[in-house]
Amino acid sequence: MPPGVPSSGGAPGPACHAPSRVASTAVRSDAPSRPSGLHRLHPLTKLALFFVAVVAGATLPTTPLVLGVFVLLLLPLAIWGGCTGPFLRTCAKITTPFLLSLVLIQGFFTRGPTVLFSLGPFHYTLEGLQVALLFTARLLTGLGGATLLMMVTRPDALMRSLSERGLPNQIAYIVVTALQILPTFQARAQAILDAQRSRGLETEGSLPTRLRSLAPLVAPLIMSSLMEIEERAIALEARAFSRPGTRTSLVRLSDTRLQSVVRGLLLAVAAALIVVRLLSLLRP
């Protein structure tokens, strides 16, 4: 992704947003469009679903089983959420570089009896290819789960749900603020890059040239952003930021009895998967 591309279209509630666009969502409880049943689930329910997908991807022992989690859990969820296309495209984009490197490196350097072909002193083994495919399937399931979670969950709602369960408010503040100011920062970095280039800064050419170009780019970005901190701190203090006690939130979350039961079951499944995996590791 090129730096400094500001998230386009501030219109609220596209059915499915690319995860990087989430940053600009305003903190509102009455967002006009709630596109799908998956979007409407309590954030912790979605977090539990994602957690089970990651645990299953990491603990199930064979490639077909791990791929099964992707096809039978994540894919139906994506279809339910109405974002199958963007979800699959993002998964492909994230996983392909890993697949290529794994197929090359594991294939040539995993020892095994079944040599498929040889290249000079190096032998490409079937066992290596199998290891590569298993790792790719695990990454597809784990990273795919994270991608889907962020496509259908607003970060402010997620942080709110965690704050309700005892996460310090300051942590929620840090995460939500970082997501909100990031587009501004990327735009500022791009503006600095353009400004210095227009003054004749060489950002292409040999490696030493490019290294030298870094200082006039990084210095203004860091210094200008640090200078804002004091004002922001004073503004927050004036609004009783560090006052102890409970707060009210603009984000309202709806939860149901059913979802709370489902969450319990999902966590039990994850625990069972881990126990089974540990037992199979202990038994040689």
Add this chain to the structure above:
Amino acid sequence: MEGLKRDFNTVTLVMIPVAIAINIAVGQLALAVKIPLYLDSIGTVLVGVLAGPWAGALTGFLSSLIWTLTGLYTPAIAFAGVAAIIGALAGVFGRAGWAGVWWKAILAGLLTGLVAAILSAPVATYVFGGVMGSGTDAIVALARSVGLDALGANIAQGSFSDPIDKTVTYLVIFLVLRALPQRFLARFSNLPGRST
């Protein structure tokens, strides 16, 4: 716990999201001018040096979380522990005054790089199968072709890339500390001679 409270005053809490944004924006600048460095922990080290180990560790951890949440680099969350330790180390080096002397800053960068290499190698090996899907995989392949096992090859790759990256990071911090006004630095208690 006392250390925790001292680390987290309002200025620090406000600086952490800015530091996270600096991590990401500078990391992307390094990509834009095609430099073979990550430069994705300048904000983390800055918070650690100024505000102490706890704040540095939290910045590193949450920074990895944000890389994942934004979808800019989804695998980052697996390295959240390493990023937290980089931030904590920055707090220790900052308190010892190493960030303000150029040769000590270089030493701090080299040490941080070695620790980062050793800690990220098991993650890269056992979570990602020994590759990161980027140019550094060529170094892993080279190390394995001379006979190193998967873990050894990833430690070798990290020991080559990370110390250079972290040394440049600490040199940037050294320059930033010199350029920042005293009025701003006085807000933080981690640097030597400022403990309250």
